[in-house]
Amino acid sequence: MSAVPKIRLRDVHKAFGEKRVLNGVTLDIPAGQSVVVIGGSGTGKSVLIKSILGILLADSGAIEIDGQNVTDIPAAQRGAVNKKFGMLFQGAALFDSLPVWENVAFGLIQGEHMDRTEARERAIKTLGRVGLAPEVGELSPAELSGGMQKRVGLARAIAGDPEIVFFDEPTTGLDPIMADVINDLIVACVKDKGITTVSITHDMQSARKIGDRIAMLYEGKLIWIGDAKDVDKAANPYVDQFVHGRAEGPIKMQVRK
Amino acid sequence: MLNFLTLIGRVVLGFVGHIGRLVIFAGTALSHCVRPPFYPRLIASQMVDIGYYSLPVVGLTAIFSGMVLALQSYTGFARFSAESAVANVVVLSMTRELGPVLAGLMVAGRIGASMAAEIGTMRVTEQIDALTTLSTNPFKYLVVPRLIAGLTMLPLLVLVADIIGVFGGFLVGVYKIGFNPGNYINSTVDFLEPLDVISGLVKAAVFGFLIALMGCYNGYYSKGGAQGVGAATTNAVVSASILILTFNYIITELFFAT
Ligand SMILES: Nc1ncnc2c1ncn2[C@@H]1O[C@H](COP(=O)(O)OP(=O)(O)O)[C@@H](O)[C@H]1O
Numbered sequence: 001m002s003a004v005p006k007i008r009l010r011d012v013h014k015a016f017g018e019k020r021v022l023n024g025v026t027l028d029i030p031a032g033q034s035v036v037v038i039g040g041s042g043t044g045k046s047v048l049i050k051s052i053l054g055i056l057l058a059d060s061g062a063i064e065i066d067g068q069n070v071t072d073i074p075a076a077q078r079g080a081v082n083k084k085f086g087m088l089f090q091g092a093a094l095f096d097s098l099p100v101w102e103n104v105a106f107g108l109i110q111g112e113h114m115d116r117t118e119a120r121e122r123a124i125k126t127l128g129r130v131g132l133a134p135e136v137g138e139l140s141p142a143e144l145s146g147g148m149q150k151r152v153g154l155a156r157a158i159a160g161d162p163e164i165v166f167f168d169e170p171t172t173g174l175d176p177i178m179a180d181v182i183n184d185l186i187v188a189c190v191k192d193k194g195i196t197t198v199s200i201t202h203d204m205q206s207a208r209k210i211g212d213r214i215a216m217l218y219e220g221k222l223i224w225i226g227d228a229k230d231v232d233k234a235a236n237p238y239v240d241q242f243v244h245g246r247a248e249g250p251i252k253m254q255v256r257k
Numbered sequence: 258m259l260n261f262l263t264l265i266g267r268v269v270l271g272f273v274g275h276i277g278r279l280v281i282f283a284g285t286a287l288s289h290c291v292r293p294p295f296y297p298r299l300i301a302s303q304m305v306d307i308g309y310y311s312l313p314v315v316g317l318t319a320i321f322s323g324m325v326l327a328l329q330s331y332t333g334f335a336r337f338s339a340e341s342a343v344a345n346v347v348v349l350s351m352t353r354e355l356g357p358v359l360a361g362l363m364v365a366g367r368i369g370a371s372m373a374a375e376i377g378t379m380r381v382t383e384q385i386d387a388l389t390t391l392s393t394n395p396f397k398y399l400v401v402p403r404l405i406a407g408l409t410m411l412p413l414l415v416l417v418a419d420i421i422g423v424f425g426g427f428l429v430g431v432y433k434i435g436f437n438p439g440n441y442i443n444s445t446v447d448f449l450e451p452l453d454v455i456s457g458l459v460k461a462a463v464f465g466f467l468i469a470l471m472g473c474y475n476g477y478y479s480k481g482g483a484q485g486v487g488a489a490t491t492n493a494v495v496s497a498s499i500l501i502l503t504f505n506y507i508i509t510e511l512f513f514a515t
């Protein structure tokens with residue numbers, strides 16, 4: 001067990017104008033652990049991940065990766081930190097001007113300056129790991145179904161052998177069977193490889209399957225953090241309401257605001 | 258009354274904020290133009306898009322402008338010593354004004370809109386965020402190739418437009434009005450100064466830069482799904498067109514007003 005956590009968040013704040021989204025998030029994630037952040041829509045789960053990735057800048061607080069404070073490092077060093085990351089976006093975010101294989105190989109070609117033929121072979125191999133045939137590599141992303149796009153997004157996220165992979169709602173918008181396929185792929189390609197992961201979801205089945213630990217984000221704070229197996233019997237009324245999907249409870253849906 | 262003042266204040270502040278953000282955007286983009294990595298493939302494909310595929314539109318605009326200039330200047334004020342005056346009006350108007358301005362406006366509609374739509378869609382579908390996570394700077398990958406292509410291709414387009422426009426004037430002059438072809442060409446060449454062409458090309462370079470800048474800027478900061486991308490596209494074309502006309506005056510003043 002290494003003493004330095006892979007990801008460390010210390011009192012992270014982020015607001016957009018008047019609207020406070022993150023209001024003091026603190027969390028340590030040891031290497032190899034899989035953390036799932038649950039919470040309602042619009043609670044700031046994506047903002048949290050984007051702050052760690054450096055896509056958004058936190059207003060205050062500290063974000064450390066492998067003990068290095070990355071909260072406001074210069075852009076030149078950002079690239080080196082980002083090489084440790086892989087990210088599967090909510091809508092897959094595939095580049096629609098490029099064929100599938102070049103999407104998967106993008107980080108290898110642009111980030112690591114790998115030769116195109118070599119990168120292409122690696123991409124085809126990675127597509128195989130997520131259960132896609134080599135022919136899929138020639139298609140354009142627009143020709144793929146939602147589930148296939150997510151798989152390609154997963155392949156792109158893991159192609160560069162990242163140390164940390166982020167998943168933003170990997171199963172949202174998929175049918176239950178395809179959702180489970182994606183969960184299994186995440187477990188097989190990432191979790192079982194000892195890669196640290198941070199996932200966002202409001203799909204509890206997915207959370208139980210891919211998470212070692214679960215944290216619940218509510219009103220800008222992590223109000224509950226615990227082992228994935230304890231989430232169903234959590235004493236916290238907020239967690240209880242969310243996990244069991246009840247309309248009645250302490251969480252009031254903000255219809256306005 | 259107080260509400261009204263608040264409203265004015267908000268509009269002014271919003272405008273100033275907008276200008277500031279645009280200047281920072283342009284500065285960042287320019288600083289990335291001179292620092293590696295470069296993407297020659299992307300620059301080339303943007304050049305083809307802006308330069309080659311705009312040729313039909315710009316060519317048609319230019320030939321009809323040249324033709325109508327010849328016709329108007331003949332019927333209007335040059336029935337005496339007509340040949341030299343018509344040729345003179347056509348070549349000066351085309352090279353100094355109409356070539357760059359019309360090509361700029363046509364390309365703003367064609368290219369500025371498509372840049373804003375493409376980059377805006379990439380923004381709202383998180384593709385720009387994805388670039389960052391794949392260790393690729395969106396400014397270098399998306400903005401710089403478009404700025405360079407705009408800056409270099411518009412002068413070439415305008416050069417072609419100048420030639421086609423003058424040719425349009427020649428057609429009307431010779432076949433409709435009945436001038437002597439040799440005399441018409443001589444008058445055209447005699448009246449032309451290098452500065453007429455050069456000022457037009459400088460304008461074209463500035464316009465090309467502005468078109469790409471407004472397309473990229475509006476796309477880059479678009480938000481809110483399809484509607485946001487639509488608004489970004491409109492803003493890109495409108496703001497580029499206004500800037501083209503504004504800078505056209507400023508550059509003319511710099512070149513010729515002394
Ligand atoms: N770039 C942004 N600018 C302004 N507001 C934003 C931005 N990104 C997110 N927000 C706001 O932050 C809140 C949380 O968003 P998000 O993290 O996407 O929620 P979710 O938990 O569903 O992923 C939302 O209310 C959203 O409107």
Ligand SMILES: [Mg+2]
Nearest residue numbers: 045046090168
């Ligand atoms: Mg989200």
